[in-house]
Amino acid sequence: MKAIEIEGVRHQFGEKEVLKGITLSAEKGEIIGLLGPSGAGKTTLIKIITGQLIPSSGNVRLEGHDMGGASGEVYHEIGMMMDDFGVYERLTCYDNLKLYADIYRVHTGRIREVLEWVGLYEDRKCPAQKLSKGMKGRLMLARAVLHRPRLLFLDEPTSGLDPATTRRIHDLIRQMQQDGTTVFLTTHNMTEAEKLCKHIALLHEGSIVEYGEPKEICRRYNHQNKLRLLLDDGTSVRLPNTRESAEQIKEYLQNERIETMHSTEPDLESVFMELTGRSLQDS
Amino acid sequence: MKNATIIYRKQIKDAGKNIALLIQFVMFPLMAVIMDNAIQVADLPEHFFVGMFAVMHIGMAPLNVTAAIIAEEKEKNTLRVLLFGGVRPFEYLIGTGGYVFSSCMIGAVIFALLGGYRGREFVLFLLIMAAGILVSMFLGAVIGICSKSQIIAASVMTPVMMIFAFLPMIAMFNETIAKVADFAYSQQIQILINGLSSRTTPEPKSLIVLGLSALIAAGMFVGAYRKSALN
Numbered sequence: 001m002k003a004i005e006i007e008g009v010r011h012q013f014g015e016k017e018v019l020k021g022i023t024l025s026a027e028k029g030e031i032i033g034l035l036g037p038s039g040a041g042k043t044t045l046i047k048i049i050t051g052q053l054i055p056s057s058g059n060v061r062l063e064g065h066d067m068g069g070a071s072g073e074v075y076h077e078i079g080m081m082m083d084d085f086g087v088y089e090r091l092t093c094y095d096n097l098k099l100y101a102d103i104y105r106v107h108t109g110r111i112r113e114v115l116e117w118v119g120l121y122e123d124r125k126c127p128a129q130k131l132s133k134g135m136k137g138r139l140m141l142a143r144a145v146l147h148r149p150r151l152l153f154l155d156e157p158t159s160g161l162d163p164a165t166t167r168r169i170h171d172l173i174r175q176m177q178q179d180g181t182t183v184f185l186t187t188h189n190m191t192e193a194e195k196l197c198k199h200i201a202l203l204h205e206g207s208i209v210e211y212g213e214p215k216e217i218c219r220r221y222n223h224q225n226k227l228r229l230l231l232d233d234g235t236s237v238r239l240p241n242t243r244e245s246a247e248q249i250k251e252y253l254q255n256e257r258i259e260t261m262h263s264t265e266p267d268l269e270s271v272f273m274e275l276t277g278r279s280l281q282d283s
Numbered sequence: 284m285k286n287a288t289i290i291y292r293k294q295i296k297d298a299g300k301n302i303a304l305l306i307q308f309v310m311f312p313l314m315a316v317i318m319d320n321a322i323q324v325a326d327l328p329e330h331f332f333v334g335m336f337a338v339m340h341i342g343m344a345p346l347n348v349t350a351a352i353i354a355e356e357k358e359k360n361t362l363r364v365l366l367f368g369g370v371r372p373f374e375y376l377i378g379t380g381g382y383v384f385s386s387c388m389i390g391a392v393i394f395a396l397l398g399g400y401r402g403r404e405f406v407l408f409l410l411i412m413a414a415g416i417l418v419s420m421f422l423g424a425v426i427g428i429c430s431k432s433q434i435i436a437a438s439v440m441t442p443v444m445m446i447f448a449f450l451p452m453i454a455m456f457n458e459t460i461a462k463v464a465d466f467a468y469s470q471q472i473q474i475l476i477n478g479l480s481s482r483t484t485p486e487p488k489s490l491i492v493l494g495l496s497a498l499i500a501a502g503m504f505v506g507a508y509r510k511s512a513l514n
Contacts, residue, residue, distance in 0.1 A: 052363070075367045086359035088293075090300040102289045103368045127300075143364075 001064050003028040003151060003182035004049065009058030011044055011206075018044050019055070020206040026199070028150075031173065031183040033193040035268065036203035037278060042186035043083075045203070046155050049184065050080055062151055076104060079149035079181075081140045083156055089129035093120050093139055096128055097146055104147035114142040118172060134165035141172060145181075152176055154185040158192060170196060190268035200268070204276040214268060221274060222265035230260040238264070286370045290378025298352065298382065307347050308386050311340035312393040319397055333398040334476045335452060340394070341415035342448030342469045345387050346423040347440055352379055353427025354436035372508065380420055387416045404479055411479070414493055415472040419447065421500035428507040468496035 004026040011019040018041045026032040034042050047053040049060050051067045051074075060067040065074045087096050097111045115121040118138040123131065128139060137157070144152060154173070158166040173196055177183050187193055193200050194214045202210040202217075210217055227245065229237040229252065239245040241263060252258050266274070273279060298304045315336035322332070356362035365375060391412035400408045422443060430436035451473040454464035464470040471489040478485050 050367075052367075073369075075369055078367075080364075080367060082360075084360050085364050086361045088297055088361055089359075090297055091293075095296055099289065099293050100368055102292075103286060103365070103370060 002026060002061075003030075003063060004032070004184060005059075005061040006045075006049060007059045009045070009048055009055045009060065011041075011048060011053065011055045018206050019048070022058070022203075022206075022208060024201055024208065024211070026182055026184060028182055029177065029180050030198045031177050031185065031196050033197035033200040034184070034186040034203055035188065035190065035193045035200050035272070036186075037188055040203040041206045042188075042203055043155055046082070046153055046184070046186055050078060050153055051075075076147060077150045079144035079147070079152045081137075081144040081152075081154045081157055083159065085140060087128045087136060087139055087143070090127055092125050092127055093131070093142075094124040096139060097142060100143055100146050106147050110146060114146055117145075117175075118142045119168065134161045137161055137165065137169065138172075141169060145176060150181060152181050152183045154183065156186055156188070158187075158189065166192075190272075194268060202268070202272055202275065204272070204278070209275045210271065217271055218265045218267060221271045222263070224264045226264040228262045228264055229258055231257045232259055233257075284374065284377070286374040287377040287381065290365070290370065290375050291381045294352065294379055294382035298348070298386075304348050304351060307344045308390060311336040311344070312390040312397075315394060315397055328477075328480065330398045330480065333394050334473060334480065337391070337394040337398075337412065337476060338415075338451050338469050338473045339448045340387070340390050341412065341419055341472055342446075342450075343419075343444050344390065345383050345416045345419040346426075346444050346447070348386070349380065349383050349420050349423030350426040350430070350436045350440045351433065352383070353424060354430045354433045357427070357430070358432045376424065376508075380424070383420055383423075384413075384416060388413065391416070398480070400479070408476065408479055411472060411475045414497065415468060418468050418493075418496050418500045421497075421504040422447075425500070425503045425507045428504075428511055466492060468493050471496075 002025045004024070006022055006024045009019055009022040010017065022045060024032075034045065036042050044053065048055045049062070049067065051060075054068075062074065063077055065077075067074070088099070091099070093115065094111060097114065098108065100106075101108055101111050112121065115124050118141055120135060120138055120142065123135065128136060131139060141154075141157070144154075152173075157173070158169050161169070170192070173183055173185070183196075185192075185196070197214060199212060200214055200217070201208045212220070225241045226238045227241050227249070229239065229249075231237060231252065239248060249258075249261075269279065315333050318332040318336070319330060353362070356365075362375065366372065388409070391409055394412070395405050395408045398408065423440065426436055426440045426443065430439060447467060447469040450460070450464045450467050451470045454461035454470060461470075465488070471492045474489050475485055475493075478489075
């Protein structure tokens with residue numbers, strides 16, 4: 001049984017079809033990323049997967065549960081960090097989590113654990129309205145993982161955050177995955193997707209245009225297949241990535257002339273651009 | 284029902300830090316205390332201001348606070364998070380309603396003590412207040428459930444609140460308005476409270492209007508709840 005199974009999901013808002021038959025799955029304990037620019041349909045899909053929206057057609061199963069008839073029980077297995085999910089601004093960090101600890105019937109000792117885990121224990125008595133955007137993001141992540149969910153859904157978890165907070169959240173996501181949680185995240189940040197995800201799906205105008213491991217996808221689109229060398233005199237040299245170049249590279253190495261050497265496979269941004277003619281950063 | 288208790292406790296903590304809401308609960312009881320002690324007019328019935336402000340309290344506080352709490356939770360999507368956490372809509376409404384009702388009833392007790400009601404009259408006064416508070420809470424919940432944001436809720440609840448809170452007072456000065464006001468539950472609450480002070484038997488009309496208002500408000504609430512289920 002797969003952790004997440006999505007079959008032929010379509011969705012329309014009025015006349016506009018925003019999802020055009022999405023089929024996707026994730027193994028237990030993996031991080032899967034949905035990568036696409038704004039308006040590609042990422043948030044709509046994550047809302048359908050988590051039962052916040054009913055699709056026009058298609059099926060979603062989480063840990064074998066059909067989300068068409070999702071009950072409260074299923075939601076105890078799921079953690080969600082959505083951009084538009086608010087916190088209680090007047091309540092302290094501790095009280096925000098205490099509320100959910102009571103609802104999930106989680107021991108109050110767990111609150112301290114997750115507050116320390118996201119680095120907010122020192123700020124536990126601070127009202128949420130006084131937290132910075134990054135701290136609020138960490139509080140939302142703490143709330144999402146408080147009940148040790150088996151599935152974690154993150155919608156643009158680091159959008160608009162500073163690099164230090166982003167790094168911290170990435171570490172926390174990796175820790176969750178190492179503890180066996182399946183993580184589904186949406187992002188328009190290719191670096192984030194490359195760093196975190198075992199598999200990614202590139203979403204464009206409601207369709208998945210590519211799927212696989214990030215490096216494998218990049219290799220698949222390595223049409224040039226060249227090596228780019230920067231020599232000690234500043235000269236840039238491009239050689240075919242074939243056995244014929246071996247002698248030339250050997251000579252450079254023997255003469256200690258190579259400063260840097262890279263293969264020329266494209267990054268995800270370039271792949272997306274090649275497939276859709278759009279940038280991932282397009283809004 | 285454990286979740287309803289959790290929501291009740293959460294509302295005490297959260298709304299306890301919301302000055303705008305707290306003012307709603309204390310405003311009219313406080314005004315009644317001040318006016319009842321400060322203004323002595325010969326022809327004015329005893330504890331005149333208690334009855335007047337008690338009706339305003341009923342028409343304003345439960346309606347405003349219920350609508351504001353639900354609309355805020357919907358706007359900020361905190362309600363959605365609660366529902367995804369396994370809290371059922373009716374548990375949320377019972378917890379929130381319980382908080383509003385008990386807070387408003389504290390005001391009702393102040394009015395009762397200030398009005399000098401004792402024994403059976405004290406209990407009857409609280410029952411009349413409770414009935415009015417429940418009707419207002421149902422109306423407030425309907426507004427909160429049907430509003431997507433606090434601004435929309437405020438723009439709808441202000442005229443509704445003005446009508447029910449102030450109609451009984453205006454009716455004292457205008458017979459035509461008094462005839463219309465007879466169909467408002469707040470006006471009948473005013474009549475019942477006045478009857479309690481003068482120890483007259485309540486007219487069936489008051490009880491019928493109050494009962495019908497409760498039924499209509501509860502029906503609107505069930506309709507709104509079924510249509511949206513707080514979504």
